[in-house]
Amino acid sequence: MAGKELLDERQEMGEGPWDPYTRDCPTRQVLDRIGDRWTVLIVGSLSGGTLRFSEIRKTVYGISQKMLTQTLRGLERDGLVTRTIYPQIPPKVEYQLTPAGATLVPLLGSLQEWAKEHMSVIIDARNEYDQSESA
């Protein structure tokens, strides 16, 4: 347990070492955030530049207003997206990736590409699995 306590202490001091293979490491929450399907799509939509709420919602087709609000708030809290409010009537609110958020673009773009490239193979695998299960 000495090793575990040392790890806890170093993590509390913000020094790491972070290790998502350990039980309570907060990097697991970060994985939840960045691997989330809506994060992947929202970060992708913002990779081209600043967008308004309604523009993101139009790009990420089918996302609910609540889910978009919630995901953007989480990304803002984590310092990955900035929200700028222009005091006009009606108020204009714009979202933009921070420099840290922008470093996610290639990573999450790769996930999208992987999903698109492997979709057909996955569908075939599922059909085969389901047939062998029901056999």
Add this chain to the structure above:
Amino acid sequence: MAGKELLDERQEMGEGPWDPYTRDCPTRQVLDRIGDRWTVLIVGSLSGGTLRFSEIRKTVYGISQKMLTQTLRGLERDGLVTRTIYPQIPPKVEYQLTPAGATLVPLLGSLQEWAKEHMSVIIDARNEYDQSESA
């Protein structure tokens, strides 16, 4: 709607084009699968080679038996992991990445690296956000 129908038809034929920005595209489910924290950690644990269930469970510290079973089954169904049962007493069950599953290793490894590298910055951002919210 003609465009949507064409997309549906081509997708049914397994030809794509797959686009996770469209509402019902199955690539969104694939994003859920590959971006999941347990998938990230399990695929990482299997990147070194074949492992038994209990070995994966020891590596991915804190995962419940149920969640590990469920995630491995999903990965097997999607053709990303193979399960081999050796008929002995007690039976030995081994898990291994398929070639398709192995292509995930660098991608999901990058997510882990990103999480570890940015953990401290994210904690700072959260503290700042929470303070400004309560102010």
